[in-house]
Every structure is written in C-alpha cells, then in structure tokens.
Amino acid sequence: MNQNSYELNRSTGGVRWEQPVLLVPYVWIGDFVRCHSVVKLLRAQAAERPVDVLCSSLCAPLADYMPGVRKVIICDLPRRRLGLRQQKALADRLRAEGYGRALVMPRKWKAALAPFLAGIPKRVGFVGEGRFGLINDLRWGEFKLPRMIDRCGALTLPKGAPIPADWPMPELVVPPKEVAAWHGHNGLEQGRPAIAICPGAVGPSKRWPSASYAEVARRLAGDGLAIWVLGSPAEKTLAQEVAAAAGPLGRDLTSTDLRNAILALKGAQAAISNDSGLMHVAAALGTPTIGIFGPTSPWHWAPLNPLAATIETSTDVPCRPCHKPTCRMHHHRCMRDIGPERVLEAARRAIATVGAQVRS
DSSP states (O other): OOTTTTOOOTTGGGOOTTSOEEEEOOSSHHHHHHTHHHHHHHHHHOTTSOEEEEEOTTTHHHHHTOTTOOEEEEOOOOSSSOOHHHHHHHHHHHHHHTOSEEEEOSOOGGGGHHHHHTTOSEEEEEOTTTOBTTBSEEEOOGGGOOSHHHHHHHTTSOTTOOOOSOOOOOOOOOOHHHHHHHHHHTTOOTTOOEEEEEOOOSSGGGSOOHHHHHHHHHHHHHTTOEEEEOOOGGGHHHHHHHHHHTGGGEEEOOOSOHHHHHHHHHHSSEEEEESSHHHHHHHHHTOOEEEEOSSSOHHHHSOSSOOSEEEOOOSOOTTOOOOOSSOTTSOOHHHHTSOHHHHHHHHHHHHHHHHHHHHO
C-alpha cells in the first residue's frame, strides 16, 4: 500500500504532528495482535511519530515484540465495574506523556474514560455506547465493517476515507537468542523438530475435540516430532491429555506467562490451533500455522497473516457459522466432523515445507 495514501492533515485539530499517539486496543490476545496493523499504518503515515499502546499485564509481552511500538502502558482495569479510582490514576499517567491523539478501539463507554480524563486533545472512536463528549472525533458505521481489522484500521483514516482491500500484516519479531534461552530453560531436547498444539479457545464451541488433538499428537510423535502443548493454566487438564498421548515426546507447557507461548511458537516448526489468540500469535511470528475453524468464519476471524492451512468441516452444517461460544444445537458437528487425518496431513505438509526451506 502506498505509504502516503492516507496521509493525515498535519494541521488538523491543533494537534502537533510530533505528539505521540496512544492506542487503546482490545484486551483479547488475538485482537491485540491485530492491532499491530494499526501501529504499522501509523508509522507508515509518519515514521517519526511515537506510538504507544495501552494494554493489560496479559498482553504486555506481545507488545515487546511489536516493531514500531515505543512504549507500553500497562494497566489492569476492572472488567465488570467502572473502577473510577483506577481510571483517574491511569489518566494521570497518560497526561504526563503528552499524547496528541488517542485511538479508542473498543466500543465500551469506559474504554474512552481515561483518555478523556487525561485531556488528550483528539480522541477517535466509534459512537459505541453513546460516548458523546468522551470521544470528540466520533465515527459512525461500525457495523457496516464486519471485520475487526477494518474497524480498527478505519480509526487511523480521515472520516469518509475508503477502506483498503489490504492492511499491513501484524508482525512479532523475536530475537533468536531468546528462543534459545527459553529452550534451555525448559530442558527441551536440542535439535529435535517440534510442533506446537494449542487446543484451548474462548468458549467450548471453538474447541476441536480433545480426543482428536490427542490422536494427532500421538501420530506426530510417532514421526519423531516433539509435541509442545500450549495454553493457560485453565487449559492444563486438556493440555495434559494431549501431551500424554504423545508419550515421552509430549510436553505440557501451559503457563501464566504469555511470553512462554510466544517463544514456544517461535521455536516450533509448525503450530496447530483452534480459532484462538495463540493462532494469531503463531501466524504473526511467521510460524506455519494450521487453523481449525468450527462455529466461526475464517473470513471474519482468521489472521491477516497467511495460514499454512485453514481446516473447516466438509459436511453440510446449516447452522454454521454461528459465531457463538457454545453450540446452541448441542451437536457440535462443525468441529466433531473434522477428522484427525485432515489436520495430520496439513501438519505433515507444513513440516515438510519448513524442512525443504532449511535444506535449501
């Protein structure tokens, strides 16, 4: 994309061009990764302009590997209440940075509160929950943009500007020495190719059956691959089941620290994942990724980065896609009808491609 296609008016709104910009992104891992496209677009518009990101402790490790991010403002605001005291404390921190503009991506009312209290001159966002006053550069037509990236990216453009067909792809850059140190810290066998498996997801309907993951893990371990099972502590039981199926080559690497998963995904030769945050992480790292989609549509929710394979059911499931966290029909066919053989074939193909690239 032409870097000057959406050059902003440098004299608009009394905001000096050199003033830093604050991004207020979504808190979910996959959506946070998507927001790196916005960072890239802002830096393409003006390479000298600092871009900072507000994020939770969970997502903070991701920002460490995002080129173009100057600073991370970590704040864990309460999820189900306003938290006015915490909002005011955050506003004090934001005010000290001298931001000229804030791009508020979530549509929630309270997402715009701290930038407003901090007195950031230009606060850009969709109307959302009636945020008149809190947002002073209001945008309409949010629901006419079905993809999350289109909604996020639109906030970097002037009002009425056309949405481009393609956005800059998210990118996570990890130094090789960090991967090597992580490998040694976890006592992993040097030189053995590994495949990362991410069997968790937000909502049970997006999870491919654990027995299917276990079968794939067992057969890939039979090929001599190490099996690294990743996720949060909430997914530990699931991870242990999949890792156990791989025998001595299986490792449960669930962790409270997202950095652990980032480094594992970078060190793996390929990754298999449900439609989850870790799928977006793997794709942004450039690791060949097999994405398994059931109730969600890849067009809406797959990473911008190309996937090694997109696996969907080949049978007719009329209720798909429903985009629901639980199966309302109680049959979960959109996931259950995907056989292990298809995923296994895609994984072996991805591993072979990586091997061919290394040999060349």
